[in-house]
Amino acid sequence: MDKPIYRFLHLVFALGTLHMLVLVGLEVQRLVGLRREVALVFEPGGPARAAQPAAKRGVADGR
Structure with a gap:
């Protein structure tokens, strides 16, 4: 495996693998x-309701 072509092929394979990742x-x-x-679009109330703060929606904060 000392031939330059094998080193080149390993480089091509490594770059191709990196590209795929x-x-x-x-x-x-x-x-x-x-x-x-x-999830935002299909949340009850639609996107406008999802954009509101939780306090305005009446969502309990868990305390």
Whole structure:
């Protein structure tokens, strides 16, 4: 494995793996954002109610 072509192929493989991991991370980030947005839209009262502070909605603070 001392040939330069093998070192080059290892570099290409490592960069491709890194690129794939970055893309998977971006997809996970997009999925989390989308789930958060869907949760806001489908919360009872809609997005306008979800944007209000909890005190105005009458939500107990757990004390």
